[in-house]
Amino acid sequence: MKTIVITGGSDGIGLHAAKELKKMGHNVVIVGRNPSKTKKAAEELGCPYHTVDYTRLDDVVRLADELNKYERIDVLANNAGGIQKDRELTEDGFERTFQINVLGGFLLTRLLLDKLIESKATVIQTSSIAANLFGADFDVNDLQNEKDYSKNSAYGYGKLEDILFTRELNRRYEKDGISAVAFEPGVVRTNFASESKGFMKFAYHSPLKYLFTISPKRSAKRLVWLATGTPGVDFVKGEVYSKKKIMKLKYKDEDGKDAEILFDECLKMTDKYVK
Numbered sequence: 001m002k003t004i005v006i007t008g009g010s011d012g013i014g015l016h017a018a019k020e021l022k023k024m025g026h027n028v029v030i031v032g033r034n035p036s037k038t039k040k041a042a043e044e045l046g047c048p049y050h051t052v053d054y055t056r057l058d059d060v061v062r063l064a065d066e067l068n069k070y071e072r073i074d075v076l077a078n079n080a081g082g083i084q085k086d087r088e089l090t091e092d093g094f095e096r097t098f099q100i101n102v103l104g105g106f107l108l109t110r111l112l113l114d115k116l117i118e119s120k121a122t123v124i125q126t127s128s129i130a131a132n133l134f135g136a137d138f139d140v141n142d143l144q145n146e147k148d149y150s151k152n153s154a155y156g157y158g159k160l161e162d163i164l165f166t167r168e169l170n171r172r173y174e175k176d177g178i179s180a181v182a183f184e185p186g187v188v189r190t191n192f193a194s195e196s197k198g199f200m201k202f203a204y205h206s207p208l209k210y211l212f213t214i215s216p217k218r219s220a221k222r223l224v225w226l227a228t229g230t231p232g233v234d235f236v237k238g239e240v241y242s243k244k245k246i247m248k249l250k251y252k253d254e255d256g257k258d259a260e261i262l263f264d265e266c267l268k269m270t271d272k273y274v275k
Contacts, residue, residue, distance in 0.1 A: 054104030
């Protein structure tokens with residue numbers, strides 16, 4: 001029986017994964033942004049819950065303090081994220097899409113690192129096919145998306161960065177017992193991209209959406225598989241999966257330098273939030 005923390009756990013993929021994992025007998029802890037929605041989901045599941053707003057990194061610090069009180073964390077599923085219409089800065093001074101999709105989860109993982117190492121934990125990152133659709137021209141020197149901003153490219157870059165973070169986290173901490181892996185959930189029928197336009201809006205919300213999308217329950221099986229799997233046996237550590245196959249990336253970082261730069265830059269950005 002594992003203790004499994006799922007961010008973005010009050011809806012969609014996270015909630016369906018939490019339900020399945022709970023049925024399997026695991027101790028599930030859900031984290032959501034909306035307090036009432038998260039409380040309702042937790043009460044229905046009969047599990048503990050916490051809230052967090054990734055647009056405020058101080059709130060991530062508070063969440064980490066709460067989660068560090070658990071005896072162990074066997075799986076941390078960094079599943080929270082979203083697409084933003086316009087380029088905006090958070091109160092922390094970072095581009096909103098980057099902070100929600102990358103930096104918030106990075107900081108949470110960093111603040112829980114001792115607990116994760118002690119628990120020999122698996123860290124799972126929810127990525128997206130957008131990493132290939134919109135992330136191929138990613139520039140590691142433009143993490144704040146200042147050049148030619150578009151909501152789709154910013155989201156694609158963020159989901160690519162989640163994969164690079166996974167690779168580097170595994171490279172740095174595998175020897176300490178951490179196992180990191182990422183997955184793309186498919187195009188899922190949720191409220192995601194409801195305020196978007198173009199392809200994303202069409203794929204998720206057009207009358208033809210059933211041709212392009214899969215149910216959250218079906219997609220959640222990908223997260224459940226990784227959360228209950230044995231690292232190095234059921235999946236290759238440091239990789240990103242589509243279904244149960246390794247997903248090839250259009251963006252090439254063959255020497256791992258961009259992953260290293262990304263990780264180091266995120267460390268600098270979050271240093272002030274670490275005691």
